Every structure is written in C-alpha cells, then in structure tokens.
Amino acid sequence: MSTPLIELKHIRKSYGGGDSPQVDVLRGVDLSIHAGEFVAIVGASGSGKSTLMNILGCLDRPTAGDYLFAGENVAHLDSDALAWLRREAFGFVFQGYHLIPSASAQENVEMPAIYAGISAAERHARARALLTRLGLADRTGNRPHQLSGGQQQRVSIARALMNGGHIILADEPTGALDSHSGAEVMRLLDELASQGHVVILITHDRDVAARANRIIEIRDGLIISDSADSPRHRPASADSATLQAVDLRQRLAEGAEHNGAWKAELLDAVQAAWRVMWINRFRTALTLLGIIIGVASVVV
Ligand code: ADP
Ligand code: MG
Numbered sequence: 001m002s003t004p005l006i007e008l009k010h011i012r013k014s015y016g017g018g019d020s021p022q023v024d025v026l027r028g029v030d031l032s033i034h035a036g037e038f039v040a041i042v043g044a045s046g047s048g049k050s051t052l053m054n055i056l057g058c059l060d061r062p063t064a065g066d067y068l069f070a071g072e073n074v075a076h077l078d079s080d081a082l083a084w085l086r087r088e089a090f091g092f093v094f095q096g097y098h099l100i101p102s103a104s105a106q107e108n109v110e111m112p113a114i115y116a117g118i119s120a121a122e123r124h125a126r127a128r129a130l131l132t133r134l135g136l137a138d139r140t141g142n143r144p145h146q147l148s149g150g151q152q153q154r155v156s157i158a159r160a161l162m163n164g165g166h167i168i169l170a171d172e173p174t175g176a177l178d179s180h181s182g183a184e185v186m187r188l189l190d191e192l193a194s195q196g197h198v199v200i201l202i203t204h205d206r207d208v209a210a211r212a213n214r215i216i217e218i219r220d221g222l223i224i225s226d227s228a229d230s231p232r233h234r235p236a237s238a239d240s241a242t243l244q245a246v247d248l249r250q251r252l253a254e255g256a257e258h259n260g261a262w263k264a265e266l267l268d269a270v271q272a273a274w275r276v277m278w279i280n281r282f283r284t285a286l287t288l289l290g291i292i293i294g295v296a297s298v299v300v
Pocket of ligand 1: 015016023025043044045046047048049050051052
C-alpha cells in the first residue's frame with residue numbers, strides 16, 4: 001500500500017487546563033486518507049469535527065499525537081513548508097463562506113494567489129476561468145451581498161481551487177443553504193473528487209455525508225466507525241492517486257526550498273501588501289488623505 005497523503009496517529013486536542021477546566025475535544029484520533037478519496041466526517045454538533053478540520057488543514061496543532069503529510073511529520077516542518085501547505089495544498093470552504101464583503105467575486109477568488117506571489121495577469125485569467133467553470137461567468141464583478149448563498153459558496157469553492165486546492169476541506173459547506181443550492185454545491189464537490197481532488201467534507205447531516213465514498217463517524221472526539229473498514233468499500237483508483245501523492249511530496253520539498261530566501265519573501269510581502277492596498281484603493285486613498293491632513297495641520 002502506498003504512503004497515505006494524510007495520516008493522523010493518535011491525535012489529541014485539549015483546551016483549557018491551568019485555571020480553567022480542561023476540555024478534551026479530540027481523544028485519540030487515528031486516520032489515514034489517500035490521494036483521490038472523497039471522505040465525509042460526520043458527527044453531532046460539538047463532537048470535534050471543526051477541531052479536527054483545523055488540525056487537518058494545519059491551521060491548528062494537536063496537543064499530542066503525530067500528523068504525517070505525505071509521510072512527513074508536520075510538527076517537524078519549518079514555517080515556510082507549513083505556509084506552503086496551507087496556501088497551496090489545502091483549499092478551505094466554510095459554512096459562512098468567509099468572503100471579503102468589500103471585494104468582488106473575482107477579487108475574492110484571486111486573494112490566495114496574491115499571497116502566493118502570482119502575477120496579476122495570471123491571477124485574473126485563472127480566477128475568471130474558475131468562476132466560468134463554476135457557472136459564475138456573468139457574476140465576476142458582483143460583491144458577496146449581490147450574490148445568493150449558493151453563488152457565494154461557489155465563489156468560495158473557486159477561491160479554494162485558486163492555488164491548486166489538492167485537498168479541499170469543507171466544513172458544513174451546505175449548512176447555510178436551501179436544499180436546491182445545497183445539492184448544487186454537493187454536485188460540485190462530487191465533480192472535484194472525480195477529477196482527482198481529495199475532498200474532506202465535514203457535516204452533521206447523514207444525507208449529505210452519503211454522497212461521499214467513505215464515511216467516518218466521530219462522537220465525543222473519537223472515531224466510532226469508518227466505512228473504509230467495511231469489506232464493501234472500494235478505494236479510489238490507485239494510479240492517479242499515487243501520482244498525486246508523489247507530486248505533492250515533491251512540491252512540498254520544492255516549495256519549502258525556494259521559499260527559503262528571505263529577500264524573495266520580503267519582496268513577496270511588499271508586493272502582497274501593495275496589491276491588497278490597491279484592491280482597497282478607496283480605503284487607501286482615504287487613509288492617505290487623513291495622514292496628509294494630519295501632517296499639514298501640524299506643519300501649519
Ligand atoms: P463540531 O464542529 O463538531 O460542532 P467543534 O470541533 O467546533 O465541534 O467543538 C468541539 C468541542 O470543543 C465543543 O464542545 C466546543 O465547545 C469545544 N471547543 C472548540 N473550540 C474551543 C476553544 N477554542 N476553547 C475551548 N473549547 C473549545
Ligand atoms: Mg463545526
């Protein structure tokens with residue numbers, strides 16, 4: 001069997017301790033996910049699903065246990081490699097969309113590419129192509145409040161795909177949607193899984209979870225069932241899966257390597273800051289005006 005893309009070994013997560021009472025949210029989770037899988041993690045509210053997703057997406061660290069990504073222990077990765085993972089390996093989709101209200105659909109989709117230092121022309125082209133692919137070609141200039149819930153969620157999926165989104169982590173993506181838009185979003189995730197993305201879907205809804213190829217049930221911070229253990233489970237096709245794992249491992253090494261130079265990083269940071277100011281140019285202009293008025297009045 002090939003190396004799993006994601007492997008959790010006895011992951012625990014506790015909050016509190018010290019003055020406040022300690023809460024054990026995850027109490028020893030063991031889990032392997034291979035490239036090409038479409039996995040649903042299902043469980044009641046408060047069972048620890050979002051906590052697990054944050055750990056999977058490297059947004060949070062476990063209290064104990066090991067997380068291996070493509071065979072590499074995430075705890076031993078340097079900050080460049082971790083940043084690369086968050087930015088380029090994972091794509092996040094949230095129940096509440098988390099779009100920037102002042103930016104258009106197109107600008108929202110482009111946002112992750114700004115932080116990856118991709119040129120403006122390439123960014124525009126890629127964002128437009130993604131929005132077109134998700135059926136939003138005529139909505140690229142709309143702000144989030146000018147879009148329906150289903151459309152906003154599709155914008156957030158496009159954003160998740162902007163830097164590749166090899167692994168899509170979706171936390172209750174249909175939670176805020178009516179059944180029609182929810183079904184549309186599920187169809188989209190289905191499609192992404194069949195194109196080779198790893199999709200990890202988190203939900204409290206069994207009907208939604210039933211769309212996945214593998215269903216993992218979590219209760220009180222422990223996995224209580226995993227359909228991959230059942231003899232009827234059919235694993236994802238091995239060829240493309242292995243390829244993708246190898247590719248990601250290589251890119252992890254490369255990404256960490258060429259991110260090492262601090263000069264390039266500084267330039268990236270300045271460019272990113274400039275682009276964000278440019279996207280919010282009205283706000284930037286007002287801030288500048290405020291500074292000019294302030295300095296001028298001091299001088300006068
Ligand atoms: P789910 O997503 O399955 O609804 P969560 O992972 O969000 O569950 O939360 C699981 C449990 O962990 C809940 O009881 C919640 O109150 C607790 N919890 C989550 N985050 C924190 C935190 N930062 N501090 C303390 N407790 C937390
Ligand atoms: Mg949750």
